[in-house]
Amino acid sequence: MPTFTQEAIATKKKKKIELVGVDLYIITDKGIPQFADGEFGPFKCEFISNRGTKVWPGFVSPDLLMVNWYRCRFMATKPIKDHEVADFLVQLSKKWEWSAAQKLWNYDGEAGYSKAY
Amino acid sequence: MAKHVVTMIPGEGTGPEICEAVRMVIDASGVDIKWEYEDIGLDCLEKYGTLLPEKTIQSIAKNKVALKGPTTTPIGTGHKSANVTLRKVFDLYANVRPVRLIPALKRPWDKLDIINFRENTEDSYAAIEHMVSDEVAQCLKVITWPGSYRIADFALKWARDNGRKKVLCVHKANIMKMTDGLFLEAFREAAKKYPDIETGDIIVDNCAMQLVRNPGQFDCLVLPNLYGDILTDLCAGLMGGLGFAPGANVGDNCAIFEAVHGSAPKYAGMKKVNPSAVLISGVMMLRWLGEKEAADRIEKAMYAVLDEGKTVTYDVGGTAKTDEYAQAIIDKMRAGTK
Known part of the structure; x- marks a missing residue:
């Protein structure tokens, strides 16, 4: 008789994984970061959020509280490999201080990452 | 006009x-x-x-x-x-979210008159979620100093302006020492501005139990987003729905x-x-x-x-x-x- 843990492990489903971008958490006191397309390789900044609220592109409420920590979503502009993310981080580190990076994957074609409000 | x-x-x-x-x-x-x-x-x-x-x-x-x-x-x-x-x-x-006894609802409490102040913009509601592998989902709980300080300050001022006596900070800082610890620290800092208001803190699970056993002991509560979401509905239940x-x-x-x-x-x-x-x-x-x-x-x-x-x-x-x-x-x- 399998244990509950063994049963749980047996139900795991393998999915097709595709690397599609990076969420990068940048620390800056100089306001909303700006990036030129392709500045750090085959990535394009799709949006920037602060405390979960989208602050670029588009309208930012003057009432909005912002802290010095920005989530910058970079989507790949072509099919990419892991080493291109590593190169991207090396290049970006020359200009920006960042606290963490989270790779973005699609799982069986579905986004494994949330959008920002 | x-x-x-x-x-x-x-x-x-x-x-x-x-x-x-x-x-x-x-x-x-x-x-x-x-x-x-x-x-x-x-x-x-x-x-x-x-x-x-x-x-x-x-x-x-x-x-x-x-x-x-x-x-x-x-x-x-x-x-x-x-x-x-x-x-x-x-x-x-x-x-x-204030709750108070409505006599017509005939609730079993002698006293129920609580004002809940739920932080509304951060915590695990910041919409930062990732599938970090095909077996693991992760949600970032984001607590910031200014976000925490201003809700504490707001609650304490509201309490003072409305003749309330006591404000408690609800948290789980014994386990989440960084996030809830920051929320509690900001509350304590803000409380220094309000020496006329009695302040303190309570761990969220104990707060839930105390609310059900004896809700009359509470005056004002200030809570991070997730605990606030849950406990404010609990309080609505105490009132009758x-x-x-x-x-x-x-x-x-x-x-x-x-x-x-x-x-x-x-x-x-x-x-x-x-x-x-x-x-x-x-x-x-x-x-x-x-x-x-x-x-x-x-x-x-x-x-x-x-x-x-x-x-x-x-x-x-x-x-x-x-x-x-x-x-x-x-x-x-x-x-x-x-």
Whole structure:
């Protein structure tokens, strides 16, 4: 008789994984970061959020509280490999201080990452 | 020119009939309000392509105050919740949820009079989630110093302005030492400005148990978003349900007053539902606008109608329609002010 843990492990489903971008958490006191397309390789900044609220592109409420920590979503502009993310981080580190990076994957074609409000 | 201009968002389902009843009562109180009606919700999708039209946002931005009926958030459609978007756009960081005993509801508590202040914009509601492998999902709990300090400061000031004595910070800093630790630290820092208010803290699980055992011991609670979401509904349950639970979402420059219950679409158009939660939210709004005397009169008349039990809605044992209940409150208010 399998244990509950063994049963749980047996139900795991393998999915097709595709690397599609990076969420990068940048620390800056100089306001909303700006990036030129392709500045750090085959990535394009799709949006920037602060405390979960989208602050670029588009309208930012003057009432909005912002802290010095920005989530910058970079989507790949072509099919990419892991080493291109590593190169991207090396290049970006020359200009920006960042606290963490989270790779973005699609799982069986579905986004494994949330959008920002 | 009217003394106050308020954006009225009737919402969906039973929202329009509830808001109409509430408008009747507030207008009958004599407060000079011009209502600007605006849309929200699923009906707007077809008309404007969004749940929250720009016109509605602009009206709230101009008037700085809104009274809102319930809306329906579609599940799994990819559309952002209109309620969450409103909170984000106007940075409505303080969700104020008072609960108190309503004698007609006959609850087993001797005392229940709590004001909950839920931080409304961060915590695990910052929408930062990732599938970090095909077996593991992760959600970032984001707690910031300014986000924590301002809700603490807001709650303490509200407490002082409204004659409350004690504010407790609810947390789980014994386990989440960084996130909840920061929330608690900011609360303690803000509390230094209010030496006349008794302050303290309580661990969230103990708070939940104490609320159920003896809710009369609490005065004001300030909570991070997730604990606040859960415990404010628990408190509504202590009061007797969401039908009497008002709420306000408040920022530095704008406030939206609304009930916390849903739009009950199955009852739409039947004029059956209890408008009390939106009415009490409207009473909170009147106090916000400085119309304390009118707010007190409406509240007193509503409790009197509920105590009599003759013209009340089905959920409190009556047969009155939504507008009949509203009219009974108006009649009571007029009789009381002769």
